[in-house]
Amino acid sequence: xxxxxxxxxxxxxxxxxxxxxxxxxxxxxxxxxxxxxxxxxxxxxxxxxxxxxxxxxxxxxxxxxxxxxxxxxxxxxxxxxxxxxxxxxxxxxxxxxxxxxxxxxxxxxxxxxxxxxxxxxxxxxxxxxxxxxxxxxxxxxxxxxxxxxxxxxxxxxxxxxxxxxxxxxxxxxxxxxxxxxxxxxxxxxxxxxxxxxxxxxxxxxxxxxxxxxxxxxxxxxxxxxxxxxxxxxxxxxxxxxxxxxxxxxxxxxxxxxxxxxxxxxxxxxxxxxxxxxxxxxxxxxxxxxxx
Amino acid sequence: xxxxxxxxxxxxxxxxxxxxxxxxxxxxxxxxxxxxxxxxxxxxxxxxxxxxxxxxxxxxxxxxxxxxxxxxxxxxxxxxxxxxxxxxxxxxxxxxxxxxxxxxxxxxxxxxxxxxxxxxxxxxxxxxxxxxxxxxxxxxxxxxxxxxxxxxxxxxxxxxxxxxxxxxxxxxxxxxxxxxxxxxxxxxxxxxxxxxxxxxxxxxxxxxxxxxxxxxxxxxxxxxxxxxxxxxxxxxxxxxxxxxxxxxxxxxxxxxxxxxxxxxxxxxxxxxxxxxxxxxxxxxxxxxxxxxxxxxxxxxx
Numbered sequence: 001x002x003x004x005x006x007x008x009x010x011x012x013x014x015x016x017x018x019x020x021x022x023x024x025x026x027x028x029x030x031x032x033x034x035x036x037x038x039x040x041x042x043x044x045x046x047x048x049x050x051x052x053x054x055x056x057x058x059x060x061x062x063x064x065x066x067x068x069x070x071x072x073x074x075x076x077x078x079x080x081x082x083x084x085x086x087x088x089x090x091x092x093x094x095x096x097x098x099x100x101x102x103x104x105x106x107x108x109x110x111x112x113x114x115x116x117x118x119x120x121x122x123x124x125x126x127x128x129x130x131x132x133x134x135x136x137x138x139x140x141x142x143x144x145x146x147x148x149x150x151x152x153x154x155x156x157x158x159x160x161x162x163x164x165x166x167x168x169x170x171x172x173x174x175x176x177x178x179x180x181x182x183x184x185x186x187x188x189x190x191x192x193x194x195x196x197x198x199x200x201x202x203x204x205x206x207x208x209x210x211x212x213x214x215x216x217x218x219x220x221x222x223x224x225x226x227x228x229x230x231x232x233x234x235x236x237x238x239x240x241x242x243x244x245x246x247x248x249x250x251x252x253x254x255x256x257x258x259x260x261x262x263x264x265x266x267x268x269x270x271x272x273x274x275x276x277x278x279x280x281x282x283x284x285x286x287x288x289x290x291x
Numbered sequence: 292x293x294x295x296x297x298x299x300x301x302x303x304x305x306x307x308x309x310x311x312x313x314x315x316x317x318x319x320x321x322x323x324x325x326x327x328x329x330x331x332x333x334x335x336x337x338x339x340x341x342x343x344x345x346x347x348x349x350x351x352x353x354x355x356x357x358x359x360x361x362x363x364x365x366x367x368x369x370x371x372x373x374x375x376x377x378x379x380x381x382x383x384x385x386x387x388x389x390x391x392x393x394x395x396x397x398x399x400x401x402x403x404x405x406x407x408x409x410x411x412x413x414x415x416x417x418x419x420x421x422x423x424x425x426x427x428x429x430x431x432x433x434x435x436x437x438x439x440x441x442x443x444x445x446x447x448x449x450x451x452x453x454x455x456x457x458x459x460x461x462x463x464x465x466x467x468x469x470x471x472x473x474x475x476x477x478x479x480x481x482x483x484x485x486x487x488x489x490x491x492x493x494x495x496x497x498x499x500x501x502x503x504x505x506x507x508x509x510x511x512x513x514x515x516x517x518x519x520x521x522x523x524x525x526x527x528x529x530x531x532x533x534x535x536x537x538x539x540x541x542x543x544x545x546x547x548x549x550x551x552x553x554x555x556x557x558x559x560x561x562x563x564x565x566x567x568x569x570x571x572x573x574x575x576x577x578x579x580x581x582x583x584x585x586x587x588x589x590x591x592x
Contacts, residue, residue, distance in 0.1 A: 015396075022393055026407045029466070032422040033410070039425065052426075052436045104315045112312035120320060122583070127327040129579045131527050133551040133568040135330040137337065137561060141346070142326075161326040164319050193311040222415035224530040225548075229556065239417040243534055246421050255425055262421040266414050273413035277406055280413060281474055 040064060040260035047255050063256035067264060071257050073244050074233070080261050082234070083241035087221055089152045090237055094159035095216040101160070102167020102212060103205065107197050109168070110175040111183050121172060128165035135162075136229050143230055152235050155227065159220045166219075167212050173286060174208040175201060207279070214276055215283035218269050238265045331572065334565045342561035355562035364542050365567065368550040371457050375546065376525035378458070382465045384517055387472030388510075392502065394473070395480045405477075409470035416467070420534025423463040424450065453543035456536050460544060464531055468524065472517050479513035480506070519582045523575050547571050 035052055040063050042056045050057065069079040105124070109117050139158060140149070148154030178201060186196045227237040236244075242265045246258045273280050338356065341349040359365055390408060394401055411419060426432050429448040437445035449455035483506060491501050529548035536544040538553070547567055555564035 018393060018396060018398070022390075022398065022404055025390060026404055029407050029411070029470070032419070032426055032466070035426055036422045047431065051439050052432055101319050105319050108312040108316045114313060118587075120316070122587070123328070124319070124323055125583060125587075126576075126579065127323055129523055129575060129583075130327065130331070131548070131568065131571040131575055133548060133555075133564075134334050134572045135326065136551070136568070137555055137565060138330040138333045139326070161322050164323060168319070192308055193315070218413060222417075224415065224417050224533070225552075228533075229552070239415050239530070242415075242421065243417050246424070246534070247537055255428075255431070258421060259425065262418045266418045269413045269415070270410065273410055274406075277409070281409065284412065284471055285475065285478065 036259045036262055036266075039256055040067075040263055042256050044252075044254060044256060063254070063260040064264075066254070067245075067257045067260035071245055071254070071261065073241050073248075080238060080241050080245065080264055083236055083238045084264060086152055086231075086235055087238040090155045090159065091217055091220045094156045094163065094220050095213055097156075098160045098163035098167050098216055099209070099212050101164055102169075103171045103202070103209075104197070105164070105168040106171025106173075106175045107201060109172050110178070111180065111196075111201075112193070121168070124165045124168050126165075127162065128169065132162065132225055136225075140230060150231050150233055150235050152231065152237075155231050155235075155237065158226050158230060159216075159223070162226075163216055163219070166215060170208055170212045170215070170283070170286060171205070174205065178204065207282075210276065210279045211283045211286070214272055214279050217272060218280070221269055335569050337561055338565035338569050340562060342565070344559035344561070346561060351562075355566045359563050359566045359570075362563070364545055365547075365550055367542050368545045368547050371544060372526065372546045375457055375461055375464070375528070376522060378461045379464050379468075379525050380518060380521045382461070383468050383472045383521055384514065386465065386469045387517070388476050388507075390469065390473040391476035391480055394477060405470075405474070408473055411467040412471050414467070416528075416530035417534045419463055419467050420531050423459070423466075424535050427459055427462075450536065451540055453540045456540060456544045460528075460532055460535055463535060464525075464528065467531075468521065472521070475513050475517055476510065479510045483509050515582070519578055522578055526571055526575055 038055055039047060039052070041059050041061070042050070043058060043060055043062075046057055067079055068081050070077055071079045073080065073083075109121050143149045143154045143157075146154070146157075148157060182200055183196055186200055191199070221237075222239065223237065224239040224243065227240040228243070231237065231240070242261050245261050336348075337346060339350060339352060341347045341351045341354070394404060398404065427447065427450045428434075429451060434445060434447045437447075449459045487505055488501055491505055496504075527548060528546060529552065532538060532544055532546055532549055538545045538549045547570065551564050551567045551571070554560040554567065
């Protein structure tokens with residue numbers, strides 16, 4: 001270490017370059033978030049006069065207050081908080097129900113195989129990848145017939161239906177590697193279908209439950225297409241409200257309020273990502289590559 | 292009935308146990324069959340019907356399809372999705388691979404860096420679109436910042452330039468997805484057998500040659516996955532475009548997804564909208580079905 005040979009010195013130089021490149025990329029990746037955050041704490045005058053990259057000269061919480069409680073979206077000026085709670089009202093039941101259905105499906109498709117189980121799984125799996133434009137028109141009509149148009153309940157139904165594919169995929173792949181012997185032994189002991197599921201498989205499923213919840217939570221929270229197609233007005237989710245706020249053509253653009261509203265929409269999924277990034281990544285990977 | 296023999300009682304229970312799995316599976320099956328495959332069939336039929344504002348089941352053959360294909364906006368949408376898709380896929384893969392290789396050099400802060408590169412994937416496209424729209428805002432964003440820093444001639448107004456606006460969407464989309472592609476490549480790199488690499492190192496092969504000749508060829512399955520996943524994301528992209536450009540200026544950044552939405556809900560042209568949706572489904576099916584088939588085949592041992 002003390003007598004640095006030329007090759008060792010070259011090694012150090014290479015590593016310095018390596019870290020510099022990685023650091024530069026990190027800055028580029030963080031830049032939009034940084035700009036979004038700092039802008040949300042600036043006054044409008046400062047935005048018009050100052051530098052986008054500078055920290056706020058005078059920190060203010062007003063943009064956040066306005067975004068949450070008094071910004072005008074459409075004709076109403078109550079901020080995004082109502083839409084934020086709409087999203088929660090949609091996310092919680094949609095995630096729980098699609099997750100439960102997926103767990104049962106995965107269990108049946110791996111431990112109670114029947115003729116045609118592969119076709120059933122294939123049909124469910126393909127439903128994850130369809131462009132949802134193909135179902136927009138009939139879904140709008142069916143929601144109308146069921147009196148669920150423009151309601152959060154309607155969006156819950158939509159997210160359950162189109163979430164089943166992924167939740168089934170997650171649980172199926174997880175239970176496929178769960179030893180069949182344990183299930184068979186329990187069967188010989190007289191345990192039934194539900195006993196085996198609740199006593200043996202479910203307690204071992206914590207990791208995949210976390211992956212599924214995070215995946216579904218992120219997907220449903222971030223959804224825009226279903227929200228904008230099926231729930232305009234009061235029952236819209238936060239993403240739709242944010243888009244209406246930002247891209248409404250009337251009045252002076254309050255960039256600081258827009259950024260604060262964007263942060264409100266981003267914070268829940270960001271928190272989940274920071275707390276459980278490992279599980280988030282695992283969901284992403286098994287959503288694309290074989291699990 | 293009250294004093295049913297134990298055998299008969301056991302038989303009923305057994306029968307129930309035999310049917311229970313299918314019973315539990317059936318609600319999901321019904322939902323998927325109706326809401327996915329039934330809806331696909333319905334939309335496909337509508338694309339051959341005379342539907343406008345309301346469904347009209349009169350069969351008109353390829354009428355809607357020919358209207359779609361002669362539509363000027365649809366031409367723009369197809370052109371855009373080619374440009375967008377190609378640039379998006381290639382940039383994500385090149386950048387993702389580079390980042391993965393750099394991160395695979397026993398980097399001390401790997402965990403932190405990985406978290407930073409991947410966080411955009413957790414954000415809604417509407418949030419990212421809002422952020423990038425502001426960041427690239429010609430009056431106040433990057434352009435003004437560069438002017439303030441003394442680079443007076445710096446000009447970046449792609450967002451409002453109809454020839455360049457689609458590239459701003461590419462930039463934001465690549466920013467959002469590169470971390471994910473990097474994670475896929477990183478997992479691939481970690482799974483490569485070290486023996487051949489060690490042998491090549493002993494032979495004195497330079498690092499770039501080891502990557503070009505041994506490591507990258509072994510990542511072929513990851514390339515395939517990345518292309519399929521990114522291509523299907525590209526075809527489905529809707530939110531980001533709505534949030535960043537709203538399909539504009541004019542129709543300059545229209546893509547099939549925004550085209551379908553506007554024909555379905557603003558222009559009340561159900562037939563054309565259905566035809567465009569069926570087209571999108573067909574492209575994705577051609578891409579995804581062979582991929583799923585090869586992924587789900589029984590593993591060769």
